[in-house]
Amino acid sequence: MKTIITLFTIFFLSFQCSRFQFGSNQTKDETAGAVITFLQGTILISTQGKEIQAKLGDVIRPGDRIVTKLGRVDLQTYRGEVIRIKDNSDVLFREIAGQSRQNTDIHLWAGNLLVKSVKLKSGQNLSVTSPTMVAGVRGTVFSFELEKGSVPKVKVYEGAVAVAFKTSPKLIEINEGLSKENYNRLVKTLEENEVVLEPGECLEVNPNLNELVYLINAKVAAGTLSGDELSGFIDFDSGLSKAGSAVTPQEKAEAETLVVIPSETVKKQIESQNTNSTEAVTTTIAKEHEEKRFEALNKITADAEKTGLDNEEEIHNHYSVLETIHKSNGEILSGAVVAQLGDIFIVHSTKGVFQLEMNDIEYVEYKNFKVKTKTKK
Template sequence: MKRIPTHSENHMKKILLLILVSVTLSQCQKFAFWQNESKEDTSGAVVTFLQGQVTILNEGKERFASLGDLVKPGDRILSKLGKVDLQTYRGEIIRIKENSDVLFRDFAGSSKPNTDIYIWAGNLLVKSVKLKANETLSISSPTMVAGVRGTVFSFELEKGSVPKVKVYEGAVAVAFKTGPKLIELNDGLSQDHYDQLVKTLEENEVVLEPGESLEVNPSLNELVYLINAKMTASSLTKDELAGFSDISTGISKAESPITPQEKAEAETLVAVNPELVQKQVENNGASSEVTQEIVENIEKEHESKRNTALSNIASDAEKMGLDNEEEIQKHYSVLETIHKSNGEILSGAVVAQLGDIFIVHSTKGVMQLKVDEIEYVEYRNFKVQTKTKK
């Protein structure tokens, strides 16, 4: 029996359709994403937390990110070993993790309803605000677009792989980012394959809910990538299209329980007073004295809130009463050996880490350790060095 979509799913589909139209129009700008017809002074985000080195590119110019920096539409962020948290004027919090390449096509402001993020590679953790009917938050990759309605979720993309989306709170609608009209320009597909591809692309859209993740047909994902990358340049050949016969399935969702580590990291995605961010965006560097005061307040408030979050994570871990390796490994799905700088060795699991603080659940109890107190963390097959040995 065919399942009838719920009201919530129908609503998400309408939102996703609006986002897909917006993304398609933005692609027509041929990557000149900063060339907006109308300027929005309050369209932007502020760096509220920074770990390691992160680069911001704006119209070909590079600079290293620093706390309190403004990120505007058209800015691109590159992180290698760095990590950065942004808070938008509207209140979204976006964590860009290591080895990411992210472009901010647009930001919502006081009179702009859309935040539009494009990810070439990397890993994002996003906490959205509750959006109004006319507001959107979308994250797209070369092959997919995710539309968000007040949620916490991750979007991960490794080069040469399929996008990975997982929802912790709320709901995310995900669909392939292409359309039949693009394909009609090319005769490389047979009529049967063309009809099947169009049908699959039109029908494949899923709404992910908490504890669910995205599953993608790699073959169809690769085909969509080729279409999006080459069709506009009319360079897609019949040979490239040949062999893509496995297009009957596209995207689906699977159960993906939220791990204690994922839950803990989501809790560290803390917000500072929205007025601080809004004031910094509106100031736009006009007054260095105002900027300095705002940055100091952002740093102080974020540190206080993330320390509170880490303390709460440690407290929750203590309440579980796990005190042996078997129980710890079962709960966290990992067992690690933490080598401290003083020579002490702990057996357990790293629950969370932000800034220079690690939360470690060991057989000797739950501890908050500074990075300088840890020599390295040893896993079953590899080691993570936290500092250089002398």
């Protein structure tokens, strides 16, 4: 299939090149970058051999790496993509689009991303990769999750995402350790297996094949792959597939909190990074993001109110969870946490829908466990 061959060709080349020059490009583009528009908790940036703690307004360049611990961060690129990096994530920005650079390529080593793309023009690309997978998008909202020892998880909220295995072209040179039949099945499965996910669909991955692709990529990169190591993998009849996975009200709400600030502000911050005039722009970023996220939170609140749900059974059926919110003033609400952004929680309870600050909440109690948002005094 022409589309699949093209997709693999592009990412075969990017995979090989990126091993040696993350973020490098023959054409220097000072506008290639992304700006931190919102952050919470501890965020570390590795850039040019140094590790620094992230702050609002920082510019991320191609080749930079972000590690989140107990925190999360939102970034907006020069082109307008918005990327949320959640807790306990490790992300490498191999490419970031600018005026002349057409690609944004985000590599997820571990963790969870939520991505909102812009409508891309011909020749422009946005991709999220893991050690075994590549997801190419065009105007969409989706999540990409990778836990250690697990297969990648991709779910689409809006638009469409094409997902395929990412393997080295050297695979075609390696057929020792596999019978000819199994080798041919493996190559066919990898070359022909592309899944296009649409809203309300998630990725299903054959864990055996995912493990094999990981082995191939890691060993080929190190030049140590032995054909004998392939012999134990014979389950090649299936690779990628998709399944229905309805977008939950909480997921829909979180996607709405992925707000976009005016592109002029982002561009000005990127272009003025190497000057001493960025403080005023950073203040503007904080103000504009605050305005946009309050608009988003108000819309989420209004949408929850429109459902008219006012008893525990209805709330549980709608949100698939029932929680008890213990407020700092002693009041107890029964319902569900719909969304959280920063220190603001939206709670849909039997008494109504409320926006509560973190300091207003002592803890949230679930059926079998508790998550404390504040230590009791």
